[in-house]
Amino acid sequence: MFSGAFRERLFGAWVEIRENLGRSTLQTLGVILGVASVLGGFSISDSQRKRSDERWVKLGGMDRLNVQPSGAIKDNQPTALQNANLGLRHEDAEEGNALDTQVTSGVSQQKNARARVRSAYADQDRQITGIAGDYMALNGYAIERGRTLTAEDFENGRPVAILGAEAASTFFPTGEIVGQTIRLGDIPVTVVGTFSEKVFRFRENQKNQFWWRNRVIAVPSTLVARRMNGDKWQRVDRVVFRIRDLNVMEKFGDGLSSLLLGNHRQQEDFRIDDIAARIRKRRSQGDVYNVIFMLSGILSLIGGGMVNVNIQMATLKERVREVGVKMAIGASGREIFKGFMIEALLLTGFGAAAGLVGGVLFSKTITSFLQIPLFMQPASFLWAFALAAGFGFLFALYPAWKASRLSPMEALRYE
């Protein structure tokens, strides 16, 4: 290698390709189609998935682990142990969050109650959401007017509320809302703020998927627990952990499950709902498409490869004499083999590069037609390139081997 022999071979191969541009283009066609098909297929299916993942995130997020109480009693009468169970509690959330602070990036608790809600303008039966922890952040609520709930509000169970957009306009259609009093059941509660309207539509002109989120009447969970629907064990209706890294979610879920079982006297009176697991399952169904795209790419690479072998064998006939000359002046069969291989691989490289460009254009066209944002992964590029290189190598072997096996005498005399 020190003599720059590789560079010379590369240069020789390049000259050969350049001098036979038409033929070389024809030879790369199969590679271009194969690479474009693999890359395009992967990218379109990735874009589609990413789009649907994004919808999931918008609809509630994937990075969540929901814990809800559930009946431990499968059938018949509950046992004494089951009756003695306390259900999902405040401590469960606290301890779960403390389980691994590297993993969780927030925990929200929810304690619900139903109550007659009355203002000067409306009187309705509504759900009251007692919130704690990172509820607002985890559910994507932002304060529009007024203030958020403070630590003191939570600690003292103060009678304060924040209204969702729909609730605000229902109970206070006109005038200033912040500072008004609203009655939740018997409790007069001061409205300290309102949430911005939450809107999510799959398509324009479609119903707002988040309409129900705007109905929220959020109060400190301590208020619900102490004055509306509480008990001394501080039971909660829902605990949601936000997980930093989706990959460790399953592990965290297992840890949480054993922690909760321990807290609940080995009774499984809770349900851990791993949204990411649901999505993973859905994704694996999508893998079928990737396999199909890859197969079609491979078929095209094989087709192109066979065309290549034919062209190479035909051009070998034209180049027998050249091979003979090279052998006469000292090229070994191995040297000839390398020369042909490098030429074929260089062609594959050019074809693959063109195919990658083609694949990007192809994906762009299709995704813009489907109106989904384009999402391409480096892995797709690698796959497409690796497949092309692999098949290019395989199909280059035979002609190169054939050339290297020529007898120098016969090759020189070949007309």
Add this chain to the structure above:
Amino acid sequence: MTTDRAIIETAGLTKVFGANGNAVHALRGIDLTVARGEFVALVGPSGSGKSTLMAIIGCLDSPTAGTYAIDGVPVQGLSGAALARIRNEKIGFVFQSYNLLPKASVLRNVELPLLYAGISRKERRRRALELLEKVGIPEKANVLPAQLSGGQRQRTAIARALANTPALLLADEPTGALDSKTGEEVLALFQELNRQGNTVVLVTHDPHIASLAQRKVELRDGLVVDPEQKAA
């Protein structure tokens, strides 16, 4: 390096093409010795076996029977790669039809045997330019063979043949495709190279060209007919 060692030494060289019923005996037992520094013309009518002998001497083909040593190295049973190495280091070929690589420049053509010998890029360039100087076409280094006249092409081929300072310069009808004036010039170059110490074996059917050589080896029906051969 011994100066008196024979460059070519064959004993009972036989070559048979085909088998059994339609076997053709191209060579029927050639004993030939060419000493270092000789200029030998290998002559004979077509079908006499001179091309076959040249191929075997050039290590492009192997004999059916008999032994052959080039520059003291016996070539029987050598692998294809080893033979390629001998062709590369010990033999310089000059063909009637030049056999230059059409897509490579004159310089690259001359560099090619050096490349196969594993010579560094810089050294290759230096030697190739020196050789082009020697054969009298230094200004043509960067043109393609197609842009050269026949004589210039043959000079390029000779420069290429000399690249690895071979023990033997093997020329097969080197003037066959040239007009007589250019042919004379190329022959003069061979004579000059011989004077400088190169061993030259020239295959020809032209008695005039053969007369320029120090020694004439005539083949007929696969046998050497010239008695001079024994004296050498």
